[in-house]
Amino acid sequence: MSSMKAVNDCQPSFVRGLWALTRRELKKWLNDPVMLVMFILQPFIWMGLLGKSMNISGLFSADNIKLPPKISLPGYAILSPPGLQEVVLDGAVLSQILAEISSRIMEVAFGVADYFSFMAVGMVSMIVTITAMFSGMSIVWDRRLGFLDKVISTPVSRTAIILSKILNAALRAMFQATVILALAYLLGLRFSPTFTPLNLLWIYTAILLLSVGLSSIFIAFSIRSTRMERPIQFVNLITMPLMFSSNIFFPASLMPEWMQAVVRINPLTYLTDIVRHLTILPIDVTALIVDFMYLSLFAAVFATIGVVLAWKYLTR
Amino acid sequence: MIKAENLTKVFNRSLVAVDHITFNVREGEIFGFLGPNGAGKTTTINMLITVLKPTEGTASVLGFDVVRQSNEVRKAIGVVPQEFTADEDLTGYENIMLCADLYGIPREIAKKRALELLELVELTNFKDKRVETYSGGMRRRLELACGLINYPKVLFLDEPTLGLDVQTRIAVWEYIRRLRKEYDITIFMTTHYLEEADTLCDRIAIIDHGKIIVIGSPGELKDGLGGDVITIAVRENADVTSIIQEVENVKNVRKENGLYYVKVVEGEVTAPLIIEALRKKGYTVTRFSLTEPTLNEVYLEYTGRAIRDMEGSNAEIMIQRLHLRRARNG
């Protein structure tokens, strides 16, 4: 055995430490295919069941309403020329008019002709939320299992410890969002003509921003807690309200005033809006700029808070 | 190598976990903190390894202040925490390499060293198995290997054999001795097992309720109790008390029922001298025994209770550890 000439060859580097810790998380994640599938399964089920069953465009279609071929109305329904006793309308023409109206309603309210496309892209926000929360909270496990004690006794940067959690959340979310979009496409999502694969890069950027903000919140929230039960309960409690108080399932413009205010604060709204504009809607640069600015602000504020709180905790 | 002066840690403004302790660890020695659960051993280690900030007092490791030069300290030391800290989902090799990354050891060197250390702790055959499948002893050995990845000059071992069965415990002692011999390294360890402190440590500090009660080598501590007791009988009827009394190192002699109870320092050396002195005067020794005080008695003497009371089964210890963690963090 070579004698230990105490040469100190440690050159702790921020990037290497950060990457080593992130790689560990990713390895654990890939080692557990069941969890991988479970995470994707949830939005997939929502998309398949809710997206397909809520056939809102079908609601207004003539097939649904089943008009008789001839519809007679009392004469006073026609304002001009006056004096008719009875008016008979052609059902087929009326169906056409209805179809036109229904597609106008869809266009105005949802921006696209089918509800499935509208809500399926919202599933990206859902999966980002769940993934970010769970990855942020996994710091509780690291503490419980002593791994965190070990890491903080090494010269690795404390900031790298926290950033590795955030980075891990973002990378996972990007991967899972890609899978969800692909599945949605297979189930009938219709892209707008302005969609190009290059848009995905912007979508990834937006996913990164939301994951950074959300996972930071959850790191800050759970770094002092030793039990997983409480944070899990918390996630269960807030995911639903968080999703329904955004534009994932329904356009904000049709919601009551007070609800619209909530929707406007909810960061999920902005990610969903970005994804919609870059996939199923025509690109609207102004809207995109606003969305990105909001998400960047959200990410910056909460990442700072999260890192500061966690850092304070790690250097007691 | 390690200096602590009035080192103190107060939790939540009221719980004094470590209470103004002062000690000095010399180069190359194995220095042990001996004390029951909750005595403040882990808290002391955590301050020395820069994980906790002292409330009061100062400490330095290799001349680096643990607060102001914490990064220098971290680079130069190895730590084997009380709990198992390896990642269960990774293999032994991956765990060691992760440590190497955190210390920033150049990749090529790290690979060679990881294999060497796995060899040292006899885990080479298991290096590509997930830690999940390891036994307690294997995990402890892996932790040892991880703690050595940066070739530390000082190694901190917190309860290195906690919860291990007797055989595994003896094996771990063997590794620790080898480490000290092959890698010239200073070791600071804590334990609440008396035999462990006795067989491994060059010097021991007994700590209770956050205070150091006494420091010394196991031999000194035992001698401090008044030394060994030699029991002697002679065939002749005469009183030989004065003859025995004259022998070097004899502290006192008591005669009871024809037996002489002799308190001596360094029994092994003094016993032949006594026998020799008696023979010279024409007496024949018919009975002889030598009893050395154990650390147990030392402990009893200084703390007023037996440390045995504190030990529980492995299962109890695990439960205690869980509670401790919850209580601490909750």
Ligand SMILES: Nc1ncnc2c1ncn2[C@@H]1O[C@H](COP(=O)(O)OP(=O)(O)O)[C@@H](O)[C@H]1O
């Ligand atoms: N983080 C903490 N917060 C509050 N109290 C703590 C904390 N860590 C340890 N303690 C308390 O300090 C005392 C000493 O604990 P510790 O150093 O772990 O003892 P030992 O390692 O000797 O068993 C115990 O009473 C323990 O409950």
Ligand SMILES: [Mg+2]
């Ligand atoms: Mg302890």
